[in-house]
Amino acid sequence: MGRTAEYSIRGYLYQFLRYLSEILAAGDGTKITIEGAIEDIDVAAPHLTTAVQCKYHEQVEKFTLGKIYKPILLMLEHFSTYTAPMPKVYYRLFCHFPDQSGTRGLTKEELDSVLKTNAESLKVIVGRIAAGVDHEEFRERFTIEFGQSTEALQQAVLASLRAKGFSADDVDAIIYPTAIQRIVDLATQATVADRTVDSSAFLAALHDVRQVTFTRWTRELATRGQIFKRLREDLKPALAHNARGRTFVIDPVGIEKFDDEIVRFIKKFVERYCCKYLHSNPPLFMIAGEYDVGGLQARLHDAGLRCADGLVGGSVFRAKDLFRRPMLKKAPFAIEFSLRLAKRAIVTEWPPKRPDELFLVNVLDDPWEHSDVNVHKLEIERLSDLEFALQLRKDYV
16 A cells, blocks of 8 residues: 555656656747646647656556557547647657657557457547547657656756756755646646646746745655755744744644654754743744644643643633743743643734744645745644754754
8 A cells, every 4th residue: 555655646746747847848938738638738839739648657667558558548539539720739648667768659550459458448438539530640640758767857857947047056955846836736726727837937937936845745856855954954044043933833634643743842842942031932833723732731731841822711712811921030041931832723813923933834824924924834744854944853854
């Protein structure tokens, strides 16, 4: 099951990489659609459209024609029913098999073999192919392109980005992961129009990116080590300030062993960034969803951390009590409470002062986002990722 899931994820990433490759290779005026009207990727240049189907077969050691019967039949079906004279449509099956490279077409005998398939699911597609379709014309427009492995394709994409004039220092850690995430976002759009981009505009927008994009896809990228290090470096100046207002909004869903590790994570953060007299503004942790925040507060208390929770009389929430500053003693250092903790859903008021840093962890958006606030959106699977980014551990694991 684990291997199957891994190959599925790599298959998606391969398609995203191929889409980015098409954008990088496209000429001016070319429109590119992911999950297009025809195939996985539609490349529409003036008077010509290329429909690209992507297949990733890393777990298959040897290529056989039977592995690609279905995409061939689907392309032939489209060819047989597409009647518009323009744009002319060409079909490219882009796939990876470890034992193949280069390009090839289909012989007449091979196409006849595909059409004679005995697989019941494929016979349904054969039945939809229009009678009298010109097989010879289809074969002239059809190409099989054997692509690189995922790792090699990533390296080729990185080289292409550098060749487009992006800073070599920024490509690995900022431009590349941002480009992949924007493609992921495009792939989830409902309409073909919303999944279509102009190649020149897409690349121009990347030149304006200055902040690290850290999402669940970051872990699949060849440059993830550089991404983590750049994120860590970018956050370091803000973490160096003593009285910085820091707010975390965390959705536990999708974070491995969250319940086991959240107390240790918060304790590490507090002991690092709320441990002396000048640290007079304790961080606020707001937990999204249905998590037992009261139980977490009790566990933090047992770990030696006192929280402000904004609850008066044990059940009535008052934002003023949550946001108040703690009483402090300088020598020896003592603080009334070292963090603020609340369920995100009950905090409906803005704080008296906007936070300096807003960390949205596995949270898509939040009402406290503002142009004057440094917003850091992080999709993580492990709290150790966040610990590394926040200087709470030396090594990325």
